Amino acid sequence: MKFLKKILEEVKPSEEEVRELKEVANKVIDKIKEFSDNSVLEVLHLGSSARNTNLKNDFDIDIFVLFDKSLSIEELERKGLELGKKALESLGGSYVISYASHPYVKGKLGKYNIDIVPCYKIEFGEKIISAVDRTPLHHKFLVERLNEKLCDEVRLLKAFLKSLNIYGSDVKTKGFSGYLCELLILKYGSFLNLLQDAQNWRLRKVIILDDIYKIYENPKFKEFDDPLIVYDPTDLNRNVASPLSKENFCKFVYYSWLFLSEPKEEFFYNYHKRLEEELNEREHGFIVKLEFPKEEVDDIVYPQLEKLEKSINKHIIKNDFVPIRSKCYTTDNYCYIEWEFLVYELPNVKVIEGPPIFAKERVKSFIRKHKKTFVKDCKLCCYEERKYKNVLELFKDILNKKVPIAKTKHISLEKGKLIWSQVQ
Amino acid sequence: MKFLKKILEEVKPSEEEVRELKEVANKVIDKIKEFSDNSVLEVLHLGSSARNTNLKNDFDIDIFVLFDKSLSIEELERKGLELGKKALESLGGSYVISYASHPYVKGKLGKYNIDIVPCYKIEFGEKIISAVDRTPLHHKFLVERLNEKLCDEVRLLKAFLKSLNIYGSDVKTKGFSGYLCELLILKYGSFLNLLQDAQNWRLRKVIILDDIYKIYENPKFKEFDDPLIVYDPTDLNRNVASPLSKENFCKFVYYSWLFLSEPKEEFFYNYHKRLEEELNEREHGFIVKLEFPKEEVDDIVYPQLEKLEKSINKHIIKNDFVPIRSKCYTTDNYCYIEWEFLVYELPNVKVIEGPPIFAKERVKSFIRKHKKTFVKDCKLCCYEERKYKNVLELFKDILNKKVPIAKTKHISLEKGKLIWSQVQ
Numbered sequence: 001m002k003f004l005k006k007i008l009e010e011v012k013p014s015e016e017e018v019r020e021l022k023e024v025a026n027k028v029i030d031k032i033k034e035f036s037d038n039s040v041l042e043v044l045h046l047g048s049s050a051r052n053t054n055l056k057n058d059f060d061i062d063i064f065v066l067f068d069k070s071l072s073i074e075e076l077e078r079k080g081l082e083l084g085k086k087a088l089e090s091l092g093g094s095y096v097i098s099y100a101s102h103p104y105v106k107g108k109l110g111k112y113n114i115d116i117v118p119c120y121k122i123e124f125g126e127k128i129i130s131a132v133d134r135t136p137l138h139h140k141f142l143v144e145r146l147n148e149k150l151c152d153e154v155r156l157l158k159a160f161l162k163s164l165n166i167y168g169s170d171v172k173t174k175g176f177s178g179y180l181c182e183l184l185i186l187k188y189g190s191f192l193n194l195l196q197d198a199q200n201w202r203l204r205k206v207i208i209l210d211d212i213y214k215i216y217e218n219p220k221f222k223e224f225d226d227p228l229i230v231y232d233p234t235d236l237n238r239n240v241a242s243p244l245s246k247e248n249f250c251k252f253v254y255y256s257w258l259f260l261s262e263p264k265e266e267f268f269y270n271y272h273k274r275l276e277e278e279l280n281e282r283e284h285g286f287i288v289k290l291e292f293p294k295e296e297v298d299d300i301v302y303p304q305l306e307k308l309e310k311s312i313n314k315h316i317i318k319n320d321f322v323p324i325r326s327k328c329y330t331t332d333n334y335c336y337i338e339w340e341f342l343v344y345e346l347p348n349v350k351v352i353e354g355p356p357i358f359a360k361e362r363v364k365s366f367i368r369k370h371k372k373t374f375v376k377d378c379k380l381c382c383y384e385e386r387k388y389k390n391v392l393e394l395f396k397d398i399l400n401k402k403v404p405i406a407k408t409k410h411i412s413l414e415k416g417k418l419i420w421s422q423v424q
Numbered sequence: 425m426k427f428l429k430k431i432l433e434e435v436k437p438s439e440e441e442v443r444e445l446k447e448v449a450n451k452v453i454d455k456i457k458e459f460s461d462n463s464v465l466e467v468l469h470l471g472s473s474a475r476n477t478n479l480k481n482d483f484d485i486d487i488f489v490l491f492d493k494s495l496s497i498e499e500l501e502r503k504g505l506e507l508g509k510k511a512l513e514s515l516g517g518s519y520v521i522s523y524a525s526h527p528y529v530k531g532k533l534g535k536y537n538i539d540i541v542p543c544y545k546i547e548f549g550e551k552i553i554s555a556v557d558r559t560p561l562h563h564k565f566l567v568e569r570l571n572e573k574l575c576d577e578v579r580l581l582k583a584f585l586k587s588l589n590i591y592g593s594d595v596k597t598k599g600f601s602g603y604l605c606e607l608l609i610l611k612y613g614s615f616l617n618l619l620q621d622a623q624n625w626r627l628r629k630v631i632i633l634d635d636i637y638k639i640y641e642n643p644k645f646k647e648f649d650d651p652l653i654v655y656d657p658t659d660l661n662r663n664v665a666s667p668l669s670k671e672n673f674c675k676f677v678y679y680s681w682l683f684l685s686e687p688k689e690e691f692f693y694n695y696h697k698r699l700e701e702e703l704n705e706r707e708h709g710f711i712v713k714l715e716f717p718k719e720e721v722d723d724i725v726y727p728q729l730e731k732l733e734k735s736i737n738k739h740i741i742k743n744d745f746v747p748i749r750s751k752c753y754t755t756d757n758y759c760y761i762e763w764e765f766l767v768y769e770l771p772n773v774k775v776i777e778g779p780p781i782f783a784k785e786r787v788k789s790f791i792r793k794h795k796k797t798f799v800k801d802c803k804l805c806c807y808e809e810r811k812y813k814n815v816l817e818l819f820k821d822i823l824n825k826k827v828p829i830a831k832t833k834h835i836s837l838e839k840g841k842l843i844w845s846q847v848q
Contacts, residue, residue, distance in 0.1 A: 202782060203802070250802045254781040279796055282807050283772035320766070324775055342744070343767050348707035351748055357678040358626060372703055378627070378674045383706050 001192070003265045008152055011159045011268075013056045021049055024112050025061045031087035032065060032116070039079065041121045042066040046139045048178045051146060053154040055162070059112045064136055066121035069129065076130075077102050080118025087116065101131035124215070124234065137234040142182050145211070156191040157181050164255055165272035169243035172302045172330075176252075180240045183209060183230055192260075199257035203227050203246065212236070285324050286341040288395060289419040294335045296410045301335050302328065304408040309337045311406035312398060320346055321391045335411060344391040354380040392420060425616070427689045432576055435583045435692075437480045445473055448536050449485045455511035456489060456540070463503065465545045466490040470563045472602045475570060477578040479586075483536045488560055490545035493553065500554075501526050504542025511540065525555035548639070548658065561658040566606050569635070580615040581605045588679055589696035593667035596726045596754075600676075604664045607633060607654055616684075623681035627651050627670065636660070709748050710765040712819060713843040718759050720834045725759050726752065728832040733761045735830035736822060744770055745815045759835060768815040778804040816844060 013021075025045040032043045047062035048054040065083055067076050081097065084105030088095045093109035100117075107114040119132045128134055146154070161167035161176050169177035176184075187209055188194035207230045212219050221236055227249035228241040259267050266274070290312075294301060305328035316323055322343035329336050352370065355362035356379050363380050367373060370382040388394040397403050399416045437445075449469040456467045471486035472478035489507055491500050505521065508529030512519045517533035524541075531538040543556045552558055570578070585591035585600050593601035600608075611633055612618035631654045636643050643660055651673035652665040683691050690698070714736075718725060729752035740747055746767035753760050776794065779786035780803050787804050791797060794806040812818040821827050823840045 246802065247799070250781050251799050254787075254799050254804070257781075257784065257787075275798065279798055279807060282796070283809070285771035285773055322767075324771075324773065342770055342773075343746075345769075346766055347709035349709055349748065349766075357674050357681075360681065363678075363681075372706070374699065374703055375671070375675045375678050378670065380678065383703060385707070 084116030163271040166248040174245035195256040286344040291417040350386045508540030587695040590672040598669035619680040710768040715841040774810045
């Protein structure tokens with residue numbers, strides 16, 4: 001596959017880029033060290049840019065400040081933020097305070113995005129205190145094993161996944177994390193080897209790195225009910241692939257097969273976008289959207305949108321309307337849930353299927369509850385008036401909170417706007 | 425249940441009526457005997473009017489001419505018709521030739537409908553030659569066992585079934601034959617006893633008359649897969665209840681229970697009509713009818729209409745339209761199949777669900793056949809253009825024979841007329 005070389009050239013940062021990024025990282029590290037007291041044991045440049053597995057035009061620099069375990073979590077947070085702020089200020093950068101498992105400094109220095117994250121320094125096999133304490137261990141594990149060739153294979157994989165829109169373990173993407181990509185390449189040796197195997201994966205595929213047997217004497221593997229299970233070599237109780245959705249697992253398996261059966265460059269160039277455009281070139285059903293003001297970042301808003309979508313879908317189906325698809329998405333200022341309907345209008349009449357006529361007790365209570373009963377297919381049935389003849393009536397009642405919908409903290413139905421259009 | 429006495433009075437023929445009918449029957453019998461040669465062994469008045477189990481205003485007289493078994497079937501038919509014609513002519517009646525298993529004379533004498541049916545005289549346990557040879561045996565079995573009281577119970581049962589529209593074993597009604605009613609009363613002793621038991625019947629209910637064990641030394645019961653199985657005491661290979669549909673069996677069980685739990689006179693007065701009217705007082709879906717000229721009698725036309733209905737329903741469902749109900753009916757000159765639709769209009773777009781992405785061979789052939797494929801719920805799917813956006817387009821193609829529909833001998837699609845109305 002000759003074109004892979006070309007792809008790699010396009011996605012790999014130049015030596016110039018790499019050197020410049022390293023310089024910036026070191027400058028930040030030096031500054032942090034300058035302001036540190038002896039509770040700071042190490043300051044490290046971690047993440048893909050530190051391991052040479054990042055893609056071109058990725059200007060993310062992760063700096064981890066490793067504190068002594070004797071420090072309280074409050075002290076760690078306070079000191080971590082202070083060091084981050086001071087370092088960025090003195091270098092002329094800007095920053096905001098962001099929250100993951102604990103607060104950290106999200107800075108900007110020229111074109112570089114610099115995260116300064118405090119954590120505890122722990123050793124291999126030790127229990128973590130904060131969720132990010134594992135990151136230095138991940139880095140150590142990887143740098144000891146990745147060489148230049150493997151790093152390039154990681155980049156190809158990332159580019160492939162990105163083009164399929166399944167790269168990233170955030171709640172919106174539900175795809176492959178960078179760390180997962182690196183582990184997969186360690187396991188299979190190359191991008192193509194991975195795909196060769198992946199095309200035959202089945203749900204609940206389990207991957208165990210050989211190194212795990214070298215590190216642990218009697219490795220105990222926790223059971224996971226995920227589509228893909230890749231044990232974290234630094235913690236066997238953790239599945240690195242747990243954020244990957246079943247849907248995206250299937251996409252990876254399918255497109256691995258499709259790519260191998262007819263390798264084409266186009267798989268690396270925004271494949272999902274072009275697929276979506278192609279799929280969208282068709283007559284549409286009735287489109288209904290709910291629009292909400294976006295009051296939080298994607299990471300917080302997406303799970304709530306999906307919860308809402310699921311809850312509303314139940315009512316759509318209960319009322320006999322038929323969606324062809326539904327999806328959530330956000331823009332800078334708004335969140336959307338969108339439906340396309342096959343059936344959005346129905347006559348008033350509804351048949352309710354009751355119990356088999358042989359089940360006397362249930363028949364009795366059915367007769368008590370319903371009028372106009374009749375026997376059909378050995379069951380007692382009845383006609384009833386439909387509550388919603390048009391799906392828009394249902395949506396209006398949803399926004400007016402007349403329908404019991406799952407509660408969401410950062411999306412309020414009363415702020416929702418109903419948008420619809422027959423033809424797109 | 426006092427009102428049962430009143431009901432019985434209303435449905436039982438007067439003594440006057442009975443005497444007059446018997447006189448007419450005897451007159452016909454005498455005439456037939458007058459014209460008979462010695463191949464005629466007996467001439468009998470059979471059927472419910474002969475057994476005193478008929479309802480008021482039922483003027484049907486069945487006269488059976490029993491021939492010697494040595495006669496050929498052609499001779500039997502010829503002689504049977506000749507005798508019937510002659511007898512009716514000489515009495516000043518009219519007639520037509522009708523066909524059941526073989527031709528017979530269907531006559532009219534004043535208000536009386538007189539069937540003159542030739543058959544072979546056979547004995548109990550002997551093999552029948554023509555299908556109607558059993559009738560004299562049925563009659564013999566019944567008259568030996570029915571008394572005045574039981575005959576009245578049969579009448580109550582018939583009236584109840586008639587009101588529910590499940591009396592009659594013709595292909596249109598698919599209900600209880602008169603003979604079946606008489607056997608059921610023999611078994612249970614009374615109308616109410618029967619209902620008491622019937623309310624707890626389950627599908628494949630088996631009923632064996634005690635007399636069968638007296639008649640046969642080692643009775644062998646054939647297995648039947650019918651909702652109700654009542655062995656014919658004159659032929660254990662025959663299920664008297666075989667024409668009864670599952671639907672009507674369930675109706676009988678259900679309405680037996682409903683009647684007993686709240687006995688009301690209204691169950692005897694056209695109950696099904698009033699139920700239907702009540703059910704019809706509602707908003708309707710989109711109604712579509714196919715109208716065909718009626719070229720044959722109900723007995724011939726109904727099974728064909730139902731075959732057509734079934735075949736068309738397959739296409740309706742295949743094309744994603746949703747009927748709420750469908751039915752066949754006839755008038756004097758026309759046959760109809762009628763549908764009421766919940767969903768009769770759809771957008772152009774259709775999602776076709778393909779194989780699971782793991783089934784490579786099926787995936788390959790799906791890709792060959794379809795464009796615009798995508799992964800959804802672990803399956804390969806695609807969008808396709810719908811052939812029919814409105815169900816009327818489908819019906820037009822059906823009438824134009826562009827859709828493969830089951831062939832029917834006496835209903836031709838090209839003579840069909842499409843009728844529709846949104847509101848009734």
